[in-house]
């Protein structure tokens with residue numbers, strides 16, 4: 001259940017010009033399901049809203065977030081220093097469930113919730129990005145790296161990678177997170193091939209607690225609140 005948690009920055013690791021890993025010490029054990037997220041705040045009044053981030057990794061009371069700088073909120077988070085205070089609301093959402101022996105796929109920033117889930121379920125994992133990034137080895141997990149331009153790992157997009165790696169004698173389904181277009185294609189692909197799929201969606205969020213409807217999304221002919229009924233949807 002979501003709770004209010006005060007933590008302190010353990011480490012803030014800058015990976016490149018607009019990516020960083022924020023390690024937050026929460027000083028006690030928290031039950032976090034893979035694929036869950038926290039609403040985060042480390043400022044006074046502006047920006048008004050907390051910002052949602054998936055759990056990238058979690059052990060020994062330290063929660064890690066892998067973050068791309070987008071606007072004001074992420075810029076402020078990127079500047080936090082060791083021992084500064086941070087407010088977390090969560091863990092929220094449903095998370096990935098029963099995905100033993102699934103193939104895990106993170107496209108771009110979609111690797112954030114996938115990384116923690118792969119670690120917990122020990123999944124074979126594809127990390128697909130446009131081009132080589134300097135921080136390919138930023139996780140304890142081993143990824144099958146795919147780049148669109150072939151500058152690292154194998155050449156191709158996330159769908160090419162899935163076509164190559166998915167083996168219905170080994171894999172029981174796919175879990176994925178990434179850009180909306182990729183997820184839309186993947187949903188169709190898995191439906192055609194009869195492959196069980198769990199997808200983590202990102203929607204703009206205001207409250208993050210099911211009260212405001214700002215994260216409402218049409219999914220399988222239903223309107224759901226991504227912060228509460230998601231972010232993971234099973235197909």
Ligand SMILES: Cc1cc2nc3c(=O)[nH]c(=O)nc-3n(C[C@H](O)[C@H](O)[C@H](O)COP(=O)(O)OP(=O)(O)OC[C@H]3O[C@@H](n4cnc5c(N)ncnc54)[C@H](O)[C@@H]3O)c2cc1C
Pocket residue numbers: 037047049050051052053054055065066067068069070071072073074075109112113201202203204205206231
């Ligand atoms: C469930 C969930 C998990 C996420 N996990 C991660 C993660 O692990 N790493 C990461 O870098 N980003 C993640 N995001 C996206 C991240 O929340 C936004 O990039 C961030 O809120 C942008 O804030 P900002 O103030 O820097 O940018 P601004 O553009 O100033 O933000 C303006 C408003 O738009 C919202 N917003 C902007 N982009 C997004 C987006 N893509 N998704 C949702 N809300 C958005 C902000 O929350 C804010 O309310 C996640 C989003 C969701 C919904």
Ligand code: FES
Pocket residue numbers: 204205206207208209210211212213214215216225226227228
């Ligand atoms: S963000 Fe308010 S209901 Fe989901």
